[in-house]
Amino acid sequence: MTPYNIKVLTPEKIFYEGSTEQIIAKTASGNVGILAGHSPYVANLVASELRIKIDGSFRSAAVSDGIIKVSVDGTVTILSSAIEWSDEIDVARAEKAKAYAESKMKEHASQKEFDLAEQKLKRALNRLVVAQKR
Secondary structure, three states: OOOEEEEEEOOOOEEEEEEEOEEEEEEOOEEEEEOOOOOOEEEEEOOEEEEEEEOOEEEEEEEOOEEEEEOOOOOEEEEEOOEEEHHHOOHHHHHHHHHHHHHHHHOOOOHHHHHHHHHHHHHHHHHHHHHOOO
16 A cells, blocks of 8 residues: 555644555444545544555544544644543543543533534543454
């Protein structure tokens, strides 16, 4: 496979910058695979596993939400509010976040609070699923 450049950014840091042969991401419309030569593209990412093929092997990361963009020159940029490699996920912290979100969903005082708790639950569950892919 032909490699191409990718840059993954969060508000705090450059998460990954380098070369990849393939990316598999989940967008609001479904899964998408990006190879070299992909046409220009922009989509919203949902809380899910992001797979980046580096040196012939896929590496998994838990991405919360964000945007993926394939530029005209073939460079891929991913912007996300939070992302972490599967082997760096603190499972105990994710379990606590899951329990907290579930309790907040049960006691919600408003639709806004319920929706916020539901988003937190989705992120925690995603982190737990991706953590198993170590």
